[in-house]
Amino acid sequence: MASGTLTIDLDAVVANWQALNSLSDAAVETGAVVKADGYGLGAARVARALARAGARCFFVAQAKEGAAVREALGRDVHIFVLNGHMSGDTDTINDLDLIPLLNSIEQLTRHFEASPGTGFGLQLDTGMNRLGMEPAEWEAVAELALAQRPQLIMSHLSSADEPDSPRNAEQLRQFRAMTDGTGVPRSLAATGGTLLGAEYHFDLTRPGVGLYGGLPFAAARPVVRLSLPVIQSRLVAAGESVGYNATWTAPEERRIATVAAGYADGLIRALSGRGALYFEGMACPIVGRVSMDLIGVDITALPEIPPALDILCPEQGVDALAEAAGTIGYEILTSLGHRYDRKTLGGFG
Missing domain, CATH: 2.40.37.10 (Lyase, Ornithine Decarboxylase; Chain A, domain 1)
Known part of the structure; x- marks a missing residue:
């Protein structure tokens, strides 16, 4: 062979998804993060294998990544865009029925003006200081945003790979304070959060690196x-x-x-x-x-x-x-x- 051979075991990806799915109750949906071209392994092939296994919610970082997954899977799945509704993404979001996770008041305004009546979710900042609306921002727009019927409210844990970190419990408390009573499906847990236990699972988990054989999912099959x-x-x-x-x-x-x-x-x-x-x-x-x-x-x-x-x-x-x-x-x-x-x-x- 003239170059290296990278062998990708899709059965192992599916087995890892099924194992993580088994950690939550039947009422909790398990999605899949396929951003960065399926963590470098090919988003289309990974998403097709997981869709056949039962995954119906997929997460990407950028709208153009969502376009590739939509092409691979058709219209029968939900594709959430973690970076939200960026300037220049409107046509892709509207035409391909992508669901941007709106991170700011600016994105909220852009989406409601450019894509009225289309699906969206909301991302809240519970202490990571990376993406999402902070508590004061959320309080200012929550009534307006909830009236438009978001499909998901999510946040992201900063230290889920450290089970003993007090930040996990603090972010959980903040997420509950910001979202209890909204009546909207919620998601807090990626791979590490899924391993923290049922109180972090809410309505939807969204494992990423664990699907591909990486820590903190130590029981993962190599991929x-x-x-x-x-x-x-x-x-x-x-x-x-x-x-x-x-x-x-x-x-x-x-x-x-x-x-x-x-x-x-x-x-x-x-x-x-x-x-x-x-x-x-x-x-x-x-x-x-x-x-x-x-x-x-x-x-x-x-x-x-x-x-x-x-x-x-x-x-x-x-x-x-x-x-x-x-x-x-x-x-x-x-x-x-x-x-x-x-x-x-x-x-x-």
Whole structure:
């Protein structure tokens, strides 16, 4: 193979959705976040697999992402736009029946003027200070907004991946204070919030990273495998260096493989000299700098020169690789490049 092969297990995505769905009562709907092109794995293919499994509410960040999901799924699902009704999005929102989650009085005004009578939801800020109307803003427009019959009221937890954080309970209290008695379906929990328990579930949960095998859903099935072809191998003598700026020097004779991937493919430069690739369960350390298209790997311990090495596999999932790089699994997933040959497993039943 000339480039890496990214294998995406759609059956695992569906299994993760079903597992998260099982954590809430039957009256609670489980949606799915497919923004950022399905966390880098292909929003259309992921959404189709989840729709077949029973998902009917999908969340994207931008209206143009919603257009791609609408094309894949047709009109039989709800597609919510987390960034709301932005200037220039009106035609897309109206023509494709997207549901913007209005984040501000400005967006509320824009939507009611440009898209009267069309669906919308509301996003409230309960303490994250990122998106949504703050309590005073909400108090000023709540009567007007509720009279237009929103389809959903949501907020977002800032620390749901830290179950013991007092911020979770404080945001829950604030969300209840802002929304109790409205009679509108509510959503507070993404993946982490779903794991916090029933009091955070309300009417709709919206798991994201957990669907794709990432923390904080530790029980998730792995979704991706990434195999990188070995282009060349060489014996490097003691005292010789590998890669840009000679950041790694062989302490003794080592066999070094050069594999076809680099930071242009989402394997970030922070992995330089950190982490490993795997062959049949054996770890092979990354040596030297990760460059744009190439990575050096110490394969001295292997009994043979392999045709390929795995950087995402059962031995090293997205969060383990992210920890080696000093980042989070979200960044690893959403950075995976378009040069990989993509292979899809399952999702068609």
